[in-house]
Amino acid sequence: MPLRRIREEAGVMSGVKSSLKTGHEKCIIPGIETGAIRPVSQASTSRSIGCQTDPLPKRSVGTQLSKDTLKTHVRSRASQTSVVCENVWSPPLLTSTPLKSLPPKKRPRLELEEDDDEWEASIEATDPNDSTFIQSVSMTTESSTVSQASPPYDVPKYIVYENCLLELFELCPVCSSMCDVRKTIRTSFIQMKKVFNAFGVKSMRYQAFRKHAKTYLEPAIVWKWKRAQQVELQRLSQQSKVIIGGDMRADSPGHCAKFGSYTVMNLETSTVIDIQLVQSNEVGGSYYMEKEGLKRSLALLEASGVTLDCIVTDRHLQIQKYLREKGITQYYDVWHIDKGMSKNIDKLAKEKDCEVVKKWQQSIRNHLYWTASSSKTGPEKVAKWTSVINHIHNIHTHEDPLFPKCEHSDVIDKRRWLKPGSKASYRLEKVLTNKRFIKGVEKLSPHHQTSSLEAFHSVVIRFAPKSVVYPFIGMLCRLYLSAFHFNENAYRPQSTGALRDPTFKLAFPKAKKEGYSLKRRKTEPTFCK
Incomplete structure (x- = not known):
């Protein structure tokens, strides 16, 4: 449509001559991508309607105006187009048959949201008695009402019986053969509460669960453990000597633990005898929890009449001093000694001209375990251990009378022997003959190790994960439950x-x-x- 005709018809509809002033109002006609802002005068006797009377820029744009644009208005329920101004409203320009021209350029989503806010604000500022206001509001309300289906989480849920649920696993859906179903129950209130909330299933509150646990569950677990412990201590008191192992487990990784549980185990039967839970603020820090836990366990064994032969532990300095003052024989677990030695050898093998040390690492570790198991006294262990220095240089006779010669055969496979005086030989000898390391070799355990204790600690993780914080009584009950389960399966x-x-x-x-x-x-x- 020519621009001149648009101007004339717009002037007839408004009834106001265009007398432009400096003040102007913003006017937007949906469907037209361009439009300049022109000042519009407001007459004192009639309502001023803003329109776009400026000439269009010299560029091709898509429009939605046709010859039938200004005819009788027919509202379309499928659109929300209307002329939006800040203070006044003009009749919306709709078309029943849009032109087959280029579609209007889409605006970003952010701009759409901002325009929607301005549109809602303009509705509130418009006179409710205006017919265009009522029509625009009704159009938006009717077109924005969309029926939606109910979301899946609002669908009703049902709790089924266990035997009905297990029927689903009796036959394999692929081969239709019978299945061997083994049921295992591991529950935690916090985890189950999350599952129930996800499914929308109602359950008791955490406060109610804690009330039942404090009244019934926790006292029953403690009573059951004390009763079983008394039976075990009475049985051990009738033996001549008992070999035990002790180690501490912290409730969180690192050196910032709140609780430390010290476990004493009968290494001959691999059963847990006692568990002492120590809080760090009781003893002034997490470093002192292991010693306090050992003191409490030894006091319980002594009060029950249990006679100790020895105790196998790691190389904790406070534990060494305490047991030495108490006159209790202490042995070191071989794995703890081997772990520190292997780390030093790995570090040495990464240095220049020391790569050959890596080839001897496994043989040196085997020699350490053989030294502990084949020796009866501390000096004999030291003599056998230091013989490895000559062995790696292809020398198999030694000066120590406690172990004068290697026990292997004279025929030895060709190996890459170390050269005496080389950098690799000198650095490796320094690692293997360290003064503190030699003292540890002298006290290696000749019979039992603490591997069963480490296995028990892995069981505790299933009952009390380190990623979850528990109260004192809750942590103690979980330790007792893990001990029940471990002792039950110790003789499998x-x-x-x-x-x-x-x-x-x-x-x-x-x-x-x-x-x-x-x-x-x-x-x-x-x-x-």
Whole structure:
């Protein structure tokens, strides 16, 4: 449509001659991508309606105006187009048959949201008696009402019986064969509460759960543990001597633990005897929790009449001093000594001209375990251990009379022997003959180790993860439950195959990196007690 005709018809509709002044109002006609802002005069006797009377810029734009634009208005429910001004409203320009021209350029989402806010603000500022105001509001209300289906989380849920749920697993959906279903129950209120909230299932509040746990569950667990502990201590008091192991577990990684649980285990039967939970503020810091836990456990054993043969621990300095003053024989766990030595050898093998040390690492570790298991006294252990210095230089006779010669055969495979006086030989000898390390070798445990204690600590993680904070009584009850489960399965026999032969399994522990271990496969654990 020519621009001149638009101007004339707009002048007839408004009834106001265009007398422009400096003041102006912003006017937007939806569907037109361009438009200059012109000042509009407001007559005292009639309502001023803003329109776009400036000439269009010299560029091609898409419009939605046609010959039928200014005819009788027919409202379309599928659009929300209207002329929006800040203070006044003009009749919306709609078209029933839009032109097949280029579509209008889309605006970013952020601008759409900002325009919607301005549009809502303009509705509030407009006179409610204006017919265009009522029409615009009704258009927006009717077009924005969209029926939506109910979301999945509003669908009703049902709790089924356990036997009905297990029926789903009786037959395999692929091969239709019978399945061997083994049920294991591990519950935690916090985890179950999260699941119930996700499904919209109602459950008791945490305060109600804590009330029931404090009144019934926790006293029952403590009473059950004390009763079982008295039976075990009475049995141990009838033995001549008992070999125990002790170690502490912190409730969080690092040196900022709040609770420390010291465990004493009978290494001959691999059963937990006592657990002492110590809080760090009781003893002045987490470093002192291990000593306090050992003192409480030894006091309990002494009061029960248990006679100790020795105790196997790690190389904690406070523990060494305390046991030395008490006159109790102490041995070191070989794995703790080996762990520190292996770290030093790994560090040495990364240095220049010392790469050959890595080839001897596994042989040196085997020699350490053989030294501990084949020796009866401390000096004999030291003599056997220091013989490795001559052995790596292809020298198999030694000056110490306690171990004058290597026990291996004279025929030895060709190995890469170290040269005496070389950098690798000098640095390795310095690591293996360290003064503190030699004292540790002298007190290596010749019989039992604390590997069972480490296994028990891995069981505790299942009952009390380190990523969760527990109160004192809650942490104590979880330790007792883990001890019940561990003691119940301490005597599990080795499983057998179809031909009644014992079975084994390969384990790839993290400490061995690329190595593996062959372990006995035991029967499945039980959860009876």
